[in-house]
Amino acid sequence: MTVLEPRHAEELPEIRQAVAELCSRFGGSYWRDLEPDSYPERFVRELTAQGWLGILIPEQYGGAGLGITAASVVLEEINSQGGNAAACHAQMYTMGTVLRHGSDTQKQRWLPQIADGTVRLQAFGVTEPTAGSDTTAITTSAERIAGGWRLRGQKAFTSRAQHSDLMLLIARTTPLAEVSRRRDGLSVFLVDLRQAGLQMTIRPMRTLMNHATTEVFLDGLEVGDEALIGEVGEGFGYILDGMNAERILIAAECVGDGHWFVRTAAAYASNREAFGRAIGANQGVQFPIARAYAAVEAADLMRWQAAALFDAGQRCGAEANMAKLLASEASWQAANACLDTHGGWGFAAEYDVERKFRETRLYLNAPVTNNLVLAFLGQNVLGMPRSYGG
Amino acid sequence: MNVVVCIKQVPDPNSPGQLDPSTHLLKRDGELVLDPGDEFGVEAGLQLVEKHGGQVTVVSMGPERGLDAVRKALAMGAAKGVLISDDSLRGSDALTTAKVLAAAIRKQDFDVVITATESTDGYTGVVPQMIAGLLDIPAVTFAKSVSVEGDKLTAQRQTETGIEVVEATLPVVLSVTAGVNEPRYPSLKGIMGAKQKPLDRPGPADLNLEDVGGASTGQRITAIDSAPERAAGEIIKDEGEAAKRIVDFLADKKVI
Ligand SMILES: Cc1cc2nc3c(=O)[nH]c(=O)nc-3n(C[C@H](O)[C@H](O)[C@H](O)COP(=O)(O)OP(=O)(O)OC[C@H]3O[C@@H](n4cnc5c(N)ncnc54)[C@H](O)[C@@H]3O)c2cc1C
Ligand SMILES: Cc1cc2nc3c(=O)[nH]c(=O)nc-3n(C[C@H](O)[C@H](O)[C@H](O)COP(=O)(O)OP(=O)(O)OC[C@H]3O[C@@H](n4cnc5c(N)ncnc54)[C@H](O)[C@@H]3O)c2cc1C
Numbered sequence: 001m002t003v004l005e006p007r008h009a010e011e012l013p014e015i016r017q018a019v020a021e022l023c024s025r026f027g028g029s030y031w032r033d034l035e036p037d038s039y040p041e042r043f044v045r046e047l048t049a050q051g052w053l054g055i056l057i058p059e060q061y062g063g064a065g066l067g068i069t070a071a072s073v074v075l076e077e078i079n080s081q082g083g084n085a086a087a088c089h090a091q092m093y094t095m096g097t098v099l100r101h102g103s104d105t106q107k108q109r110w111l112p113q114i115a116d117g118t119v120r121l122q123a124f125g126v127t128e129p130t131a132g133s134d135t136t137a138i139t140t141s142a143e144r145i146a147g148g149w150r151l152r153g154q155k156a157f158t159s160r161a162q163h164s165d166l167m168l169l170i171a172r173t174t175p176l177a178e179v180s181r182r183r184d185g186l187s188v189f190l191v192d193l194r195q196a197g198l199q200m201t202i203r204p205m206r207t208l209m210n211h212a213t214t215e216v217f218l219d220g221l222e223v224g225d226e227a228l229i230g231e232v233g234e235g236f237g238y239i240l241d242g243m244n245a246e247r248i249l250i251a252a253e254c255v256g257d258g259h260w261f262v263r264t265a266a267a268y269a270s271n272r273e274a275f276g277r278a279i280g281a282n283q284g285v286q287f288p289i290a291r292a293y294a295a296v297e298a299a300d301l302m303r304w305q306a307a308a309l310f311d312a313g314q315r316c317g318a319e320a321n322m323a324k325l326l327a328s329e330a331s332w333q334a335a336n337a338c339l340d341t342h343g344g345w346g347f348a349a350e351y352d353v354e355r356k357f358r359e360t361r362l363y364l365n366a367p368v369t370n371n372l373v374l375a376f377l378g379q380n381v382l383g384m385p386r387s388y389g390g
Numbered sequence: 391m392n393v394v395v396c397i398k399q400v401p402d403p404n405s406p407g408q409l410d411p412s413t414h415l416l417k418r419d420g421e422l423v424l425d426p427g428d429e430f431g432v433e434a435g436l437q438l439v440e441k442h443g444g445q446v447t448v449v450s451m452g453p454e455r456g457l458d459a460v461r462k463a464l465a466m467g468a469a470k471g472v473l474i475s476d477d478s479l480r481g482s483d484a485l486t487t488a489k490v491l492a493a494a495i496r497k498q499d500f501d502v503v504i505t506a507t508e509s510t511d512g513y514t515g516v517v518p519q520m521i522a523g524l525l526d527i528p529a530v531t532f533a534k535s536v537s538v539e540g541d542k543l544t545a546q547r548q549t550e551t552g553i554e555v556v557e558a559t560l561p562v563v564l565s566v567t568a569g570v571n572e573p574r575y576p577s578l579k580g581i582m583g584a585k586q587k588p589l590d591r592p593g594p595a596d597l598n599l600e601d602v603g604g605a606s607t608g609q610r611i612t613a614i615d616s617a618p619e620r621a622a623g624e625i626i627k628d629e630g631e632a633a634k635r636i637v638d639f640l641a642d643k644k645v646i
Contacts, residue, residue, distance in 0.1 A: 014465065014576065064578050064582055
């Protein structure tokens with residue numbers, strides 16, 4: 001594998017520094033005080049105002065028109081500074097489906113408002129109580145009515161639905177029993193949550209960390225024709241072609257977390273004394289941190305490679321998935337090393353270690369579980385027998 | 391109203407500085423950043439032009455790498471950058487620095503020249519007043535707040551005993567203290583836009599400066615000594631009258 005030059009290499013240090021400065025005004029106590037379930041509204045507003053969440057939107061629609069490499073640096077830096085990019089990363093990339101498959105009218109209508117933050121599109125309803133990894137098993141349905149569609153069903157883990165104006169939703173327009181391929185008959189809708197009324201109920205779900213995730217109940221919600229994105233029945237493909245971007249951005253968030261844990265652990269290990277010397281002099285403390293550091297750096301290389309391929313318009317499915325796998329494992333390794341280094345104090349909220357520990361644990365399981373990443377590599381890259389898809 | 395802000399690039403204040411034993415000058419081979427003190431100057435300049443119209447030009451003298459500092463100021467919102475980075479200026483003392491900056495400033499349209507009160511690395515704290523002297527305009531120093539009405543600038547000036555209110559007629563040199571405002575950080579659009587902004591790179595000849603370089607400066611640093619160690623403090627053990635002894639001590643020093 002040859003390592004590619006990142007796109008916008010010249011701007012990346014400036015981007016990193018500007019985001020770090022913004023984050024420095026939202027320190028650990030800001031994030032701590034939001035626990036267990038307040039949304040980082042002030043942070044997200046500031047990030048939006050400074051243009052960071054519109055980084056991927058083309059300039060003609062009011063965004064900055066940069067690539068996935070630059071976008072990944074923004075999210076990495078938020079996590080590296082102790083924040084939680086998962087609270088808002090979706091505003092950056094959910095619009096990709098509209099950009100790639102929406103009509104001109106839809107793009108003109110929504111993208112400029114998403115770019116300047118007057119409209120938030122950061123809820124994406126795919127997962128259901130009985131369909132997670134197996135997306136094509138969803139049962140939420142969209143039934144054709146005059147001038148639009150009627151939506152029925154239940155979504156689970158629809159994150160940020162209470163902090164979003166629009167929700168991208170995938171639903172069956174043809175029942176599973178009537179399609180020849182499982183992936184057929186799914187369609188994507190852009191639902192205006194502000195107009196949803198009583199036919200929709202959103203209930204918060206408490207989770208391990210502060211993530212503003214919800215259950216969404218659709219009880220015959222009617223949406224107009226203008227809500228449909230792209231062609232009827234082609235929705236699954238639309239979702240898939242946004243995956244690589246998402247994988248790369250998630251990998252970068254993990255790298256950011258990894259750096260935070262390694263930095264925090266190394267500093268604590270150098271200062272904390274036991275038995276008359278710094279605990280970091282003990283190999284039992286020092287080596288796990290060093291090993292985690294190596295893992296984070298190795299994963300980071302895969303992330304840069306995947307991002308460069310993506311920005312060059314080349315195939316990057318394998319690299320994007322490997323980056324997500326390796327980076328989420330590395331940040332979890334770093335999280336454990338950091339928690340161990342802090343002894344009991346790692347459990348004390350004031351150190352932020354336990355919060356970051358909970359936050360980074362998510363990436364092993366969502367937005368895609370690492371098993372499914374391995375299954376993708378095993379069957380789609382290495383050609384072994386299938387356990388999913390077909 | 392046009393504002394020139396002088397910005398210096400300094401070694402990252404977060405990493406400890408070191409002196410070169412042969413020249414007694416600060417080692418500057420590490421990363422250079424926009425002097426955090428000058429961010430207040432840039433912000434003050436931007437606020438003035440946002441209120442009164444006009445534009446901010448940033449002027450910096452320093453090595454080629456100083457471009458990053460200029461770029462940052464442009465990303466914050468300055469309209470134009472001027473970087474003077476000729477090799478002959480390496481090792482300049484404060485007066486040479488002021489001469490070069492004054493010459494570059496003269497080429498700009500300006501009503502106010504803003505500096506910090508002292509730099510984070512050299513901190514002689516004399517460059518602003520020297521620039522004012524060379525330009526033959528008033529220097530309003532140590533401003534902690536500023537306003538302009540017509541051709542009159544009013545500043546609150548921090549002194550050891552309190553706050554002075556000073557007025558001066560434009561054009562003026564204004565040095566601002568840290569905390570005069572909250573410097574903005576560059577937005578994404580600012581960073582991308584900075585590359586399209588004009589950047590001047592005049593050499594000494596363009597500024598009509600003959601022979602101002604390091605070797606010919608009138609100042610030389612002959613020796614460097616460590617700051618004297620502070621004498622150990624007195625520790626008062628509480629044996630019933632610690633409070634009284636501390637009060638007596640403070641009264642003795644006329645602190646209370
Ligand atoms: C905090 C949080 C936020 C989320 N936000 C969103 C959101 O905004 N929108 C959204 O749509 N979803 C969201 N999700 C859902 C998430 O994407 C799913 O939980 C995830 O894809 C797994 O689906 P599942 O929970 O149904 O697990 P299942 O699919 O039931 O899997 C359970 C286990 O079986 C394993 N498994 C399944 N099939 C295979 C196989 N073929 N080979 C090997 N192992 C297999 C899985 O890896 C996993 O370990 C979120 C989840 C969480 C926890
Ligand atoms: C011990 C010592 C070591 C030194 N080492 C170096 C060195 O390694 N490299 C070097 O270049 N100089 C060095 N100098 C010289 C000193 O930094 C220069 O005199 C300097 O250019 C101006 O002095 P100052 O930083 O003390 O300015 P001050 O008077 O403290 O600066 C006040 C303000 O003037 C403006 N300003 C000052 N200098 C510039 C500039 N160059 N460009 C734009 N605006 C400016 C800024 O707004 C600054 O905040 C050293 C001086 C001393 C005493």
